[in-house]
Amino acid sequence: MHDPTSLNKQGRNTGRQYRSAIFVHSDDQIPVIEKVKAEVQKEFYPNAPIVTEVVPVTVFWDAEDYHQLYLENNPDGYHCPSHFYRTEPKLD
Template sequence: MAMKIKCVSKYILLIVLSATLFAGCHSPKAEKISFEHLPSQPRNSEHDTATFAAGCFWCIEAQFKELKGVEQVLSGYSGGHVKDPTYTQVSLGGTGHAEVIQVVYNPHIVSYDQLLQGFFLAHDPTQLNRQGNDVGEQYRSAIFVHDKIQLDKVRYYIRKMTDEKLYDKPIVTQVEPFTVFYKAEDYHQNYYANNPDEAYCQYVIKPKLEKFKHIFSTNLKHTP
């Protein structure tokens, strides 16, 4: 990332706090046509859903599974035009899909604001269509919003981080209305937990996971 992770964490946490206050007094603006179908608020007060694309889904699945209040994390595909895509199709490009995680969480335990904090800290949102050595539109940074409350929060976060010049480069995270999620093949689920000794898990996923757990040490299901 362009700044040290401690600085990024500090500023994003401040944005989380200010966004919570902001949400109570914000007057919604007119939505673009592509977002008009979104409900004004979550349909279920006990369980909510977030959908994030932040590079390889193996990495962020392992990270978000650690957070207290997160009930389920599935790896899959979203944002494209091909129905029921396979991993091979998505990897070859041309489907429009990104590798994503679908997060089901209890909003009484972990807020969407906190999940956004995790999202921006889990990857570099200034890298266009790539994360490190993983290159292609399937590795793009994107947030698929499920309702207009999520949309307002995401726009607020990106605007604040841009205004604060948190990164040396522009944030390229795409914000799109959620349409459909396609679950990835079974061998992609719980990939890190099932393949901890693989080279990619050891040299790519593990360092990111350890850094994530250090930052969110007070919000983990299991205390380190």
């Protein structure tokens, strides 16, 4: 589960590379994103603003191989308690 209310942070990881962002290929995608963002804000995060950035795609690089499917490929590595799909509103 990605936390869209954490600015430049996901769990213990901090820095701009951990920001919440949606990368768009065209301006036509922005209204759809904003609509869904508003719905998710209302239903799941009524007490914490969503800080997800909407930014144009420029250059994209895949992460290094050791980052791909990290938790699946490192079963004895750290376990992130927030890796789940939220089905109910966040409780504060």
